[in-house]
Amino acid sequence: MQQGINTIVAPTSEAELMQRVEKISGLRLSELASIMNVKMPPDLKRHKGWSGQLIEQCLGASAGSKQIQDFPNLGIELKTLPLSHRMEPLETTYVCYAPLLNNTGITWNSSSVRNKLSRVLWIPIQGERDIPLTDRVVGSGFLWAPNPQEDQLLQQDWEELMDMISLGKIERITAKTGQVLQLRPKAANGQALTSAVGENGDMIQTRPRGFYLRKHFTFNLLQSVFY
DNA sequence: CATTGATCATAC
DNA sequence: GTATGATCAATG
Numbered sequence: 001m002q003q004g005i006n007t008i009v010a011p012t013s014e015a016e017l018m019q020r021v022e023k024i025s026g027l028r029l030s031e032l033a034s035i036m037n038v039k040m041p042p043d044l045k046r047h048k049g050w051s052g053q054l055i056e057q058c059l060g061a062s063a064g065s066k067q068i069q070d071f072p073n074l075g076i077e078l079k080t081l082p083l084s085h086r087m088e089p090l091e092t093t094y095v096c097y098a099p100l101l102n103n104t105g106i107t108w109n110s111s112s113v114r115n116k117l118s119r120v121l122w123i124p125i126q127g128e129r130d131i132p133l134t135d136r137v138v139g140s141g142f143l144w145a146p147n148p149q150e151d152q153l154l155q156q157d158w159e160e161l162m163d164m165i166s167l168g169k170i171e172r173i174t175a176k177t178g179q180v181l182q183l184r185p186k187a188a189n190g191q192a193l194t195s196a197v198g199e200n201g202d203m204i205q206t207r208p209r210g211f212y213l214r215k216h217f218t219f220n221l222l223q224s225v226f227y
Numbered sequence: 228c229a230t231t232g233a234t235c236a237t238a239c
Numbered sequence: 240g241t242a243t244g245a246t247c248a249a250t251g
Contacts, residue, residue, distance in 0.1 A: 048235055049244030056244080065238055065243035082246080090246090092230090097242055127246090175231045185232055186242090194240070207232090208241075215230095234247065239240105 010060045014074055014143070020059050021121065021141035029125070030134035032058060043133050052080045055123050055138070067096070067112065070121075076143070077120045081218060082127025083139065089222070090127040093213040098183055100165055100196035100209065108155045111162075113181070113211050117154065119145050124222075142225055150180075150221065157181035158211075168197040170206055180217040186210030 011017035024032060029051060033040045036057050041047040055061075061070035061078050070078040082090040096112045108114055124139030146154060157178035164173050175184050185207045198204035 044235095044246060046235055047244095048246040049237085052244045053237090065241075067242070080245080092246095094243090094245055129246095182231090185234090187240090188234070188236090190233060192240075210242090229251100231248100231250080233249085234245105236244085238243080 008057065008060055010062060010073065011071065012073070014076070017059060017071065017074060017076070017121070018141075018143070021123070024055070024058050024123075024138050025140045027138050028134065029054065029136050029138070032138065040134060051125055051133075051136075052078075055080055055125075059121075069116065069119075075119050077116045077118075078123065079120055080123045080125050081222075083124045084128055085126075087124075087222065087226075089215045089218045092182065092184075092215055093218055094186070095181075095211040095213060097186060098161075098165070098209040098211055100170060100194060100206070103162060103166060106162070108158055111158060113154065113158050114151075117146060119143065122218075122221075144221055144225060147224075150217075153180045153217075161211075166197065168199045168201055170196050170209070171199075171204075173209075178214075180214050182212045182214060183209045184212055 011020060030040060032054055036054060038054055041050055044050060056070065056078060059078065062072065069076060079093055081093065084090055096116050099106065121141055121143055123141040126136040157180055161173060161178060161181065161183050164170060173183050175182050177183065187208045190207065192208055193205040194208045195203055196206045
């Protein structure tokens with residue numbers, strides 16, 4: 001068994017964080033779970049965030065549901081990325097909860113989306129469903145920050161979506177809206193409701209939403225990093 | 228068969 | 240309910 005990576009202490013530097021990232025690269029999820037003394041679920045059907053939380057623990061990310069980056073002292077957000085054998089993302093990437101109310105005054109620069117995506121540690125993980133969870137291998141994690149073009153695309157979509165939300169057009173937003181950023185339901189189930197601005201500026205109840213990165217966006221950033 | 232809309236676990 | 244970690248699975 002590997003030594004020295006079963007830490008829960010937050011990394012104090014980027015170099016320290018990346019050393020830990022290198023140490024878990026190439027390991028199967030079962031090996032990682034064993035090292036961390038975490039029980040493995042049979043699959044992800046009822047444990048969708050399991051691998052993400054396992055990696056968090058391995059790297060010493062601060063747990064919890066706080067609206068901050070995973071490594072606040074380093075300004076780095078952690079995201080796992082399920083990949084096919086062709087190195088293509090298998091899922092969209094959740095970014096953050098979408099504010100539906102009281103969002104006047106929020107700009108792209110002060111938005112949660114930009115804050116979360118300003119610097120991301122991506123950890124690729126084999127994600128194909130025919131590979132048993134236990135055998136899926138962790139890939140080489142890498143640091144990424146949006147380049148000017150990516151930042152502009154994200155800003156465009158964010159502004160379009162936030163405008164619609166502010167103007168009471170949230171029910172007109174579908175997952176098709178946005179080139180690289182999507183707004184989709186984000187809740188425990190379809191019955192969950194939250195307040196939002198309606199068509200006439202009134203208050204309506206709607207499904208909570210979250211921001212997600214489209215797969216082609218994460219695919220492209222993978223390409224730019226590895227080629 | 229890719230995508231959209233729905234859903235699962237957990238902390239507070 | 241809000242927010243974190245996400246993937247599932249019905250549907251077109």
